[in-house]
Amino acid sequence: MGSSYDVLFFSAHPDDVEFGMGGTYLKIARKYKAIHVILTRGEAGTHGTPEKRVKEAGEAGKYAGAGVEFLDFKDNHIEDNVENAKKLAAAIRKYKPKIIFSPYHSITGSHTDGISHPDHVALGRLVLKAARFAKFKNAEIDGEHHLAQRIFYYMVPRHVMPSLVVDVSDVAEDLEGLWKCHKTQMALRDGTIINMLWEYRRITGKIHGLECAEHFLVDSPLKLDYEDFLRV
Ligand SMILES: [Zn+2]
Numbered sequence: 728m729g730s731s732y733d734v735l736f737f738s739a740h741p742d743d744v745e746f747g748m749g750g751t752y753l754k755i756a757r758k759y760k761a762i763h764v765i766l767t768r769g770e771a772g773t774h775g776t777p778e779k780r781v782k783e784a785g786e787a788g789k790y791a792g793a794g795v796e797f798l799d800f801k802d803n804h805i806e807d808n809v810e811n812a813k814k815l816a817a818a819i820r821k822y823k824p825k826i827i828f829s830p831y832h833s834i835t836g837s838h839t840d841g842i843s844h845p846d847h848v849a850l851g852r853l854v855l856k857a858a859r860f861a862k863f864k865n866a867e868i869d870g871e872h873h874l875a876q877r878i879f880y881y882m883v884p885r886h887v888m889p890s891l892v893v894d895v896s897d898v899a900e901d902l903e904g905l906w907k908c909h910k911t912q913m914a915l916r917d918g919t920i921i922n923m924l925w926e927y928r929r930i931t932g933k934i935h936g937l938e939c940a941e942h943f944l945v946d947s948p949l950k951l952d953y954e955d956f957l958r959v
Pocket of ligand 1: 847
């Protein structure tokens, strides 16, 4: 039986969390007990071997301060079904997180848009099921039942209004170091991947009057007190 973690981050491929929400990942993993659960070794990707990608993900985890575990899913073959949701529910029970981060479950986009990879969408749907399955005492799932308080989704589609913006300006100087842990992926987008990752955070920041920011979605309203805003 594992000990309790504050936050569980799910990725379909070894770099999803770092590229999709790296600033927030750094902020959280430095302060809280965090685990990054990665479903595949990215073996279908154009760059790198599964062995190299596992090593790179481990280095990124170390850099951020999070544990890393790989599950045995096959790249490009993540399917949204009950059996797979039970595997993720077992991971949730093992780490007992208070909150979970996952790629969004309804990403629409062209095949040239990296975030709309079918594995990302399937993972989002699986996490939604798994978080529910994990709480049922009599479900046929390994581990003690557990209810995570909230799922936050990263990889927000461009046409969807985000629920939450996280200011990551304070960790901006450490972001490139995190991304560069994934050495084999630096050739992505004709070698412009780092520029693209910066662009997303700078444009997102600009919308909110911040230097660098990342967007997230939730499925139900966040509980906030109006006094939270009066204190600013
Ligand atoms: Zn991915």
